[in-house]
Amino acid sequence: MKCLIIGAGGIGCYYGARLIEASHDVTFVARGEHLKAMQQQGLSVEHEALQFQAPVDALSMHELLAQRQCDDYDLIMLTLKSGATAHWLNEAKDWLLQGSAPILSLQNGVDNEPLIAGVVGEARTLGGLAVRIGGHIIAPGQIEARGPAQVVMGRWPQVDAEDPTLTALAKALNEAQIPTRTTLNIRYELWKKLLINNGVNPLSALTGLDTRSLTADPALGKTVYAMMQETAIAASADEVTLTAADVDEMFNLISQFDAIKTSMLVDREKGRPLELDDISGAVIRRCQQLGEAAPNTELVQRLLQLDIRPVQWQPLTA
Incomplete structure (x- = not known):
């Protein structure tokens, strides 16, 4: 699986590190000194069940839009602060509409999914939440995370039956030691x-x-x-x-x-x-x-x- 993580903070970097450990391709989008450190020195993640230190594929948002295509990715994982969602969607709208990759929101609040669906449609919108995880940037390129770090996800806003695509995605996350379950009613x-x-x-x-x-x-x-x-x-x-x-x-x-x-x-x-x-x-x-x-x-x-x-x-x- 090729995964794009938008908002490479504590939670996004932890999940990204887990996916890399499971041999998936991951691109991190970050900014500032954190991005610079990831590009030059790699990413370090400290967790009670994971010690990760490796070079990673890290880009600025400008570099992503210029150098990559939306369909280069099988999944876009959104771990931005909720207040940045609307701005990011506006910035990336044309790029997103040129592809078909689903967007999984792992953000706080209950208003992100409607914004995402308003741009790419409900068919590409996956609601989600990160459960029992604490994660923070402790220094540029260095993450400290704690907890079981579970994921709950489902198609927005709710569905009547299990979705094979979502089931396959959950299987990939579970195999990457990200405890994941799907739900019919993500709202x-x-x-x-x-x-x-x-x-x-x-x-x-x-x-x-x-x-x-x-x-x-x-x-x-x-x-x-x-x-x-x-x-x-x-x-x-x-x-x-x-x-x-x-x-x-x-x-x-x-x-x-x-x-x-x-x-x-x-x-x-x-x-x-x-x-x-x-x-x-x-x-x-x-x-x-x-x-x-x-x-x-x-x-x-x-x-x-x-x-x-x-x-x-x-x-x-x-």
Whole structure:
């Protein structure tokens, strides 16, 4: 399989390294010092079950559009930040429409797949989510990742029967030691993941705490749960039903998972834009559409927008 990974950050590079280890051809699209390091020194990925160091095929987006064709690839894996999806689709539209490669979104939020389908059509749009993985660039060309790093994927927005092409793709990913399952209703799965993302990502960025610290704290754990409940309410605007059992399942999952820094916390520490509009914003907009309240999500988002940060108290001196 020939795979193109757009957005070669922590998660994209981890999955790409797994595919290379399984003898698939992978092209990474990155930028800046990270791209330069990958081109000159190769890619390094540190994971509890993978130690990867090798030269890789890495290009800028400009180089990709000029030097390659869409049909050079069997799969395009999109691991960009959600806020960059629309810009990338606009930049690559003509290139994408000259080929037929499917696009698998492995991004946060529930609004990426409609954007992709609006450009290449639903037949080429695969919804997906990366589950139980934390991955970050720790230095140019160097990735640190943790967790089982599972993938759930399905045709957008849902189908009535298993798809042979999707089944074959899942088989290839599983053989590359990327635990993968397919679903007939990917929109439901994306909303289930948003339960966790909205529950911990914004609050983690606000407080500077990892996921385990948040859920274990008596007050903050209640806030995480309440933000998950608000997410479940918002899902009905997309005709997705998330039950109390779904909320409990996702809260227990993130409570028992290894303590990790969320991607939003890392972005805030590094001064990068936050995925607020695609996580908490998605919940708030839909709750407003339904005439429902989302007070916890609204408060945390607003504090982040105001750049409220934890105070580092110093002891009084005489």
